[in-house]
Amino acid sequence: MGKYIIKKFILLIITLIITSFVIFLIFELVPGDPVMDKLGTRATPEAVAALREKWGLNQPFLLRYFKFLLGIFTLDFGTSYTYGISVASLLKEKIIINLCMSLMALAIVILISFPLGVYTAKHTGGLSDKIISPLNQAAMSIPSFVLGLLITFLFGIVLRWFRPGGYVSYKTDFFGFLYYLIFPSFALAIPKIAMCIRLLKGNILEEASKDYSITAYARGNNTTGLLYRHVLKNAVMPTVTFIGMIAADMICSGIVIEQVFSVPGLGQILINSISTRDFPVVEAEVLMIALFIMVISFITDVIHVIIDPRVRI
Amino acid sequence: MNKIKLNNQKKIGLIIIAVMIVFVLSGFLNRNSFDAMNKDLILKGSSILHPFGCDEFGRDILKRTQVGMGISVAISFFSVIIGTFFGTLIGALCGYFGGIVDDFLNAIINVLFAVPSLLLALVFVSLFGSGMVQVTVALGIAIVPSFAKMMRSEFKKQRELEYVKMAKLIKVPTARIIFVHILPNVLETFLNCVFIAFNNCILAEAGLSFLGIGVQPPLASLGSLLSDAGGYIRSAPYMVLFPALSLILLLFGIGLLSSGESFHHAYSKRFKD
Numbered sequence: 232m233g234k235y236i237i238k239k240f241i242l243l244i245i246t247l248i249i250t251s252f253v254i255f256l257i258f259e260l261v262p263g264d265p266v267m268d269k270l271g272t273r274a275t276p277e278a279v280a281a282l283r284e285k286w287g288l289n290q291p292f293l294l295r296y297f298k299f300l301l302g303i304f305t306l307d308f309g310t311s312y313t314y315g316i317s318v319a320s321l322l323k324e325k326i327i328i329n330l331c332m333s334l335m336a337l338a339i340v341i342l343i344s345f346p347l348g349v350y351t352a353k354h355t356g357g358l359s360d361k362i363i364s365p366l367n368q369a370a371m372s373i374p375s376f377v378l379g380l381l382i383t384f385l386f387g388i389v390l391r392w393f394r395p396g397g398y399v400s401y402k403t404d405f406f407g408f409l410y411y412l413i414f415p416s417f418a419l420a421i422p423k424i425a426m427c428i429r430l431l432k433g434n435i436l437e438e439a440s441k442d443y444s445i446t447a448y449a450r451g452n453n454t455t456g457l458l459y460r461h462v463l464k465n466a467v468m469p470t471v472t473f474i475g476m477i478a479a480d481m482i483c484s485g486i487v488i489e490q491v492f493s494v495p496g497l498g499q500i501l502i503n504s505i506s507t508r509d510f511p512v513v514e515a516e517v518l519m520i521a522l523f524i525m526v527i528s529f530i531t532d533v534i535h536v537i538i539d540p541r542v543r544i
Numbered sequence: 545m546n547k548i549k550l551n552n553q554k555k556i557g558l559i560i561i562a563v564m565i566v567f568v569l570s571g572f573l574n575r576n577s578f579d580a581m582n583k584d585l586i587l588k589g590s591s592i593l594h595p596f597g598c599d600e601f602g603r604d605i606l607k608r609t610q611v612g613m614g615i616s617v618a619i620s621f622f623s624v625i626i627g628t629f630f631g632t633l634i635g636a637l638c639g640y641f642g643g644i645v646d647d648f649l650n651a652i653i654n655v656l657f658a659v660p661s662l663l664l665a666l667v668f669v670s671l672f673g674s675g676m677v678q679v680t681v682a683l684g685i686a687i688v689p690s691f692a693k694m695m696r697s698e699f700k701k702q703r704e705l706e707y708v709k710m711a712k713l714i715k716v717p718t719a720r721i722i723f724v725h726i727l728p729n730v731l732e733t734f735l736n737c738v739f740i741a742f743n744n745c746i747l748a749e750a751g752l753s754f755l756g757i758g759v760q761p762p763l764a765s766l767g768s769l770l771s772d773a774g775g776y777i778r779s780a781p782y783m784v785l786f787p788a789l790s791l792i793l794l795l796f797g798i799g800l801l802s803s804g805e806s807f808h809h810a811y812s813k814r815f816k817d
Contacts, residue, residue, distance in 0.1 A: 250655050261671050372795035374747050376754055377788045380770060384777055384784065395777070483660040487751045491774060502755055505670035513670055521659055 232536055239532045243525055248300065250521050255296050258510050265312055265510060286310065299514070303522065308515035313507045318515045321500065326519065327401065328496040332412050332488075333481045336419040340477060344424045348431030348470075353458060355436065363428070370425035375484045379418035379491035386414060396493045415492045419484055423477045430473055434466040468539055475531030479524040557800030564794050568617070571610030578611045579603060579762040596786040600776060605769075609787050612764035613794065619680050619758075619765070620745035626684025627741055631691025632734070636722050638692065639699025650696070653689045661686035662748050666757070674757045683748055687741045694737050698730040739802030743795060750791060766791045 266282050283289045287298070287309070302308045308318035351360050373381075387395035393414055401408040438444065439462050447461050486498030497516060504512035576594065582602035590597050596605035634653070638646040656664065661683070668682035699722075702708060711721050727734070746766075752758040753767025761768070766787055773783035 246655060249651070250659075253652075253655065257667070257671065368799060369792075369796065372799045373792050374750055374795065376751060377770065377791060380774055380777065380784050380788060383774075384781055388778055388781075480660055483662045484751075486662070486666075487754055490755060490771075498755075501666065502757070505666065505757075508670075513667070517659075517663065517667060520663060524659065 235536055236533055239529055243529050246525055247303070247522060250525070251300055251303065251518055252296065254514055254517055254521070255299050258514050259292065261510070265508060286312070302515070303518065309511045311504070311509055311512050313504070313509045313512075318511050321512060322497070322515060322519065325495070325497045325500055328412075328494060329482060329485055329489075329498075331401070331409070332416055332419070332485055332494070332496070333478065335409075335412055335416040336423075336481050337474070337478055339416055339420040340423045340427055341474065343420075344427035344431065345470075347424075348428040349435065349458070349463070351428060352432040352435035352439075353454070355432070367425040367429055370421055371429075373422060375418050375422055376487045376491050378421055379415060379488050382414055382418050383491065398492070398494050411492075412494070415485075415488045415494060418488055418491070419481055423481070427470060427473065427477070431466065431470050434469055435462055438462045438466045464538065468535065471534050471538070472531055475527050478527045482520050482523055553800050557797050557802075560793060560797030561801065564613070564790070564797060567790070568610055568614045571607060571614065574604070574607045574610060576604035576607045578607045578764065590782065597780070597782045599772065599780075599783055605783060605786055608764045608769060609766070609790055612759075612766045612769050612787065613790055615676070615759055615763060616746055616749050616753075616765045616767070616791075617794075619676060619683070619749050620742055622680045623683035623687065623745045623749075624738060624742050626681065627687035627691055627745075628738060630684075631688045632695050632727075634688065635692040635695025636699050636726070639696040640703055640718075640722055640726070642700075642703075646696075649692075653692050653696075656689040657693055661690075661744060662751055665748055665752060666755075669752070669757050674760065676759055676763075679749060679752055679758045683745050683752075686748065687744065691737055691741060694733060695730070698733050699726060702726045702729055736802060739798060743798045743802060746791075746795060746798070 266279055266286070266288065270278055270282065280289075287295060290298075299308070306319045308322075310316065311318050311321055314321060347363065351363050354360055383395045386392040393411060398411055399407040435458070439457070444457060444462055447457050452460070482497075485496065486501060488494075489496040489498040490502075497520075500512065501516050503509075504516075582598070584602065586598065586600060586602045588594065588598045588602070594604045594606060596609060599605055599608070634649060638649050638653075664686040665679070665682040668685060669678055672678050672682075703726075708721060708726065711725050716725070749758060749765065750767035750770070753765040754771045756768070756771060759765040759768055769787040770784060770791070773780070773787065776783050
């Protein structure tokens with residue numbers, strides 16, 4: 232098991248290096264010079280040279296890349312072109328916000344979809360199944376930002392459970408911050424819950440028709456025992472992979488959801504720095520998100536090993 | 545193709561899609577202009593002339609929804625064509641030939657696959673500016689990795705089958721084996737991929753336009769309509785309601801069409817006949 236995890240970890244590092252290189256290369260090949268963008272056409276050559284020196288743009292490509300790569304470990308991604316402060320301090324607060332939102336949404340997905348998925352699989356064809364399945368299909372086809380708008384309207388304006396746009400920073404009021412984030416988290420979670428329920432139900436039904444399940448029946452298990460002791464462990468595996476993918480997707484859907492609920496998170500700063508061509512911030516942020524996704528897939532692999540010993544081989 | 549039998553889900557999906565197409569096409573009969581502003585109609589609710597109401601500039605929301613949906617669908621359609629073409633090509637070549645090129649391309653695909661398509665599209669737009677063409681190309685590129693991954697594994701499977709080996713034996717040209725012999729056999733996966741990609745493209749396009757990066761005003765797309773409406777959700781909730789409903793209905797239709805495995809059944813039935 233340790234060996235497998237180490238192998239995966241080395242793979243993670245290699246992927247990280249490739250990804251960071253690709254990201255860095257792409258932004259290197261972009262047409263246009265950020266220095267000229269900043270100073271305008273009437274800049275004196277001295278000013279241009281000074282700014283180049285300050286931003287470290289006259290160092291060779293590989294050296295700058297290694298600095299960027301080291302930045303992942305030292306959390307130093309250089310200085311933002313527009314704001315003039317270090318990228319790390321700019322992103323630190325935003326990452327906490329997005330991490331909280333994604334984790335909350337993930338927790339909601341797991342807490343709701345697992346029990347419901349198992350329940351609908353156990354009662355396939357019953358009344359609950361007939362109600363939940365069409366609801367699922369509908370929930371899957373609602374984009375999360377539309378859901379965000381609908382939630383804002385229903386809970387923010389009609390029911391007044393929260394004040395739309397009334398985001399509280401976690402520094403001033405931590406519980407108020409968490410409470411406000413519940414609503415965007417639900418907007419993120421609901422479509423994923425539907426997908427998860429469907430997947431889990433499908434997997435349970437598939438596993439239940441396999442030979443080992445029939446054997447377990449023959450040995451005198453009842454449906455409940457079969458479900459919890461034999462089928463569930465096998466059926467959960469693809470769902471774990473899927474939840475890993477969801478976590479990756481949530482950071483991205485979060486970018487859009489933030490705009491709906493006017494949460495000042497990663498998305499807002501990403502859009503801003505894209506429109507002002509503030510590349511150090513964009514690079515660092517894209518790399519952060521990619522890193523997050525890779526770590527999630529690493530964790531998924533580890534969970535796989537723990538649940539299913541066959542993977543270790 | 546008339547052998548493909550549709551189950552009820554797909555029938556409902558087709559009906560919804562047909563209704564949406566009629567809805568978009570009937571935009572040509574709608575005499576209201578999508579960008580004519582009228583200060584008497586600002587934020588007016590539904591009326592006979594303007595069944596969906598009017599927006600903050602007094603523009604007819606029905607017409608804007610029709611135009612917007614047309615644009616959204618057109619962007620997604622072309623991105624799917626771009627993505628499908630390159631995805632299938634890369635996947636087919638990787639899967640069929642294998643070797644070092646396959647290992648190399650596969651590594652890149654895996655890296656790109658890890659990055660969500662919305663983020664890829666965002667990066668692309670940040671490099672080349674925003675606009676309709678850029679978004680189309682960006683979304684097209686963004687769906688290449690997932691498509692290539694699927695097609696690669698399918699081609700790898702097919703490569704080992706008897707009929708491909710036979711075709712090689714009688715010296716059928718490689719291009720013909722790939723596109724005439726193998727491709728029809730992976731049609732089922734291919735079609736499902738296309739529908740899912742189309743669904744994702746509509747979603748991503750709406751997301752990008754919602755962020756103000758996609759279609760630029762005065763043109764509309766479903767995303768930008770919703771983003772404009774978001775600011776008036778307190779005073780004019782109908783502005784959100786109608787575009788949102790049409791977007792949901794469109795996605796619902798595509799979702800029904802792409803879900804289930806009736807294509808699979810239709811094809812496996814073909815062998816029994």
